[in-house]
Amino acid sequence: MPELPEVETVRRGLEPVLKGQVLTHVEQRRPDLRIPFPTGFVGLVEGRRVTQLRRKAKYLLFDLDDGQVLICHLGMSGRMTVLPCGSNQPPERHDHVVFTTEDGGAVVFNDHRRFGLMTLTTRDDEATHPLLVNLAPDPLEPVFDAAHLSERLKGKRTPIKAALLDQRVLSGVGNIYASEALNRSRISPRRLAQSVAGARAARLAPAIVDVLNEAIAAGGSSLRDHRQASGELGYFQHSFRVYDQEGEPCPTPDCHGIIRRIVQANRSTFFCGRCQR
DNA sequence: ACGAGAACCTGTTTGC
DNA sequence: TGCAAACAGGTTCTCG
Incomplete structure (x- = not known):
């Protein structure tokens, strides 16, 4: 989706x-x-x-x-x-x-x-409404910042990648942009959510906001099904740092790691084990 | 109460 | 070539 x-x-x-x-x-x-x-x-x-x-x-x-x-x-x-x-x-x-x-x-x-x-x-x-009542704010809403994010992650013992997909923690992020934001902020997808606070949250929150805004500016990502309403394709998929990039070099400057794919909560996660800690 | 895993459904790609 | 398994951008339910 x-x-x-x-x-x-x-x-x-x-x-x-x-x-x-x-x-x-x-x-x-x-x-x-x-x-x-x-x-x-x-x-x-x-x-x-x-x-x-x-x-x-x-x-x-x-x-x-x-x-x-x-x-x-x-x-x-x-x-x-x-x-x-x-x-x-x-x-x-x-x-x-x-x-x-x-x-x-x-x-x-x-x-x-x-x-x-x-x-x-x-x-x-x-x-x-039951479909909407439990949705957390999305990262583009004014209340979203590092302090808000770490508050939402407090006490969560699930991996941060899974927490980012939980629409009750923050809404709007899915499987692609979760991997992308974690690579940008150099945080391991396997790290416990509750440990993403302080300096890590201060990197992650703006990374989420930035990747979403950049993707909107590009008209979204067109993989299999997504089209703009006009029928045009978005082009953010050309800017993926890690998603669907297994085996490619990590784009983090001076990292030289290789992007790996793992499965978490039945979903693919793409990350660099070298710079993402 | 929380977290992991399966289920929902169809289509396409991958691997033997 | 052909068939089966794996996989796909999400959400929600069940089970331990």
């Missing part, structure tokens, strides 16, 4: 197409994704105007003009594709939802693995 930079890239691509537009037609092509669509989903959304497109962690939130909020998560393989006005493309395999707007544009949600989801809440209930 898209991590925070990819979701933010999608949000920015959808905004000019959807913001201010009435959703004149909504086509829901299967009853469920990771979770069932809400009962009466199409009827609740059709005819509503989209007033804002927001992102919370890796969730896209569409504000509707009647106080509803459409919650969307892209899972591992979800894509949002903007179709040009007037195009009458037949649905493709794994196109699950098609939104058509009053000006004739269309947005397609496609997700072949179906780890994504779409559901509804309201502005009033959003803060307590």
